[in-house]
Amino acid sequence: MTASSSPPAGLRRLPWLLLAIAALLVTAWGALALWFQLSGGLAIAAIAAWCAAGLAGTVTLWRAGRVRHRRAVIASTMLAVFVMAGWWHGIAPSHDRQWADDVARLLESAVHGDQVTLRNVRNFDWRTETDYAPRWETRQYDLRQLQSADLYLSYWMGPHIAHTLVSFGFADGRKLAFSLEIRKERQESFSAIGGFFREFEEVMIASDERDIIRTRSNARHEQVYIYRVKASKAQLRAVFLAYLEEAAKLRHAPAFYNTLTSNCTTVVFDLARQIAPGLPMDYRLLASGHFAEYAYDQGALAPGYTYAQLQQRGHINARATQADADGADFSAAIRAGVPGISSPQSQGTP
Structure with a gap:
């Protein structure tokens, strides 16, 4: 493909931009899930770690860089999401609580x-x-x-x-x-x-x-x-x-x-x-x-x-x-x- 037939730079970056937005939304969702499910210092520590990882992934996807490096970020982000999904799936409703x-x-x-x-x-x-x-x-x-x-x-x-x-x-x-x-x-x-x-x-x-x-x-x-x-x-x-x-x-x-x-x-x-x-x-x-x-x-x-x-x-x-x-x-x-x-x-x- 010649240079004249290559997609515009903005168009080439569009998939990464969409992935960055998706990563940001997942980060926000996970932070809220941790906030409402955990308490005290544990909640603060878990939210800080999750947000740090999520924001790092979002920034990396947003910025220009080598595709190989981006793929590594995507892989690590998907691993974090997989762990979060497993934790979320394990939260079960119960009748055994101190009810109002x-x-x-x-x-x-x-x-x-x-x-x-x-x-x-x-x-x-x-x-x-x-x-x-x-x-x-x-x-x-x-x-x-x-x-x-x-x-x-x-x-x-x-x-x-x-x-x-x-x-x-x-x-x-x-x-x-x-x-x-x-x-x-x-x-x-x-x-x-x-x-x-x-x-x-x-x-x-x-x-x-x-x-x-x-x-x-x-x-x-x-x-x-x-x-x-x-x-x-x-x-x-x-x-x-x-x-x-x-x-x-x-x-x-x-x-x-x-x-x-x-x-x-x-x-x-x-x-x-x-x-x-x-x-x-x-x-x-x-x-x-x-x-x-x-x-x-x-x-x-x-x-x-x-x-x-x-x-x-x-x-x-x-x-x-x-x-x-x-x-x-x-x-x-x-x-x-x-x-x-x-x-x-x-x-x-x-």
Whole structure:
């Protein structure tokens, strides 16, 4: 090949530039993984060594030099990545940790025909976010009395991120809410970034609404919205049992929470897809604060209203606060005026 036919120097360096960017990204990922998995001096030493090696490789790939030398850097970098991948693969989820009180127990279920017995249903009395009376209960439900489902979104970090829950209503007025949550250890707090790096296990909580909804609206002062789900009794039963199956899977095989792929919103979508396989993927499955709008577009919420109307009338915080002041039935009070529910006592689907 003549000099005139040789590729431009910039083009010849492009593959090395891409490799340098890849090395930099891998270095950043590994540093975060070490930060969230290790602690103290060990974490600092491991991160320093990893970053030194990664940055040296990145700089070498970026700079001009002999190809043979670059190949040696690539080989050493791949070896470091292989070691990191082996360590990462060896990190296993566990049920054997010192858990925070509100996620200390795992839901157990026994289904015999239409009769369901649930153990470890949470029903804490929350006075503040940190002041509470713990209470775990055993409850029985008759699936023939299952009449409604409501979708809750609780906004805790701006308009685009929300915690997603589903609550089932029975003919006797009882409500049971399911929520996939991080399983925090004592003295541990949630980190969205840590959720990408196996910092938390996950747990399926079944709870009384006065616990799991009220703690968000009244104790944590998150902005909470309720939407009546449009579903047949057969669909309600299928999703209810699917939640129990998901809880049983987690009880037998612990799993890590993942901010992107395994969280409170993706589990609702995955379970809904069991009864409606055609549900499309959508960016709002990641931007969980918009999940109710996604459900609306799929025709899954109370018909006859705009989404703005459903959202405005589904905001529960004022009613939740007033229910505390009046000593009223919490679940009935927060449903007053919600589209698809004809009265505070109505349990039926629209």
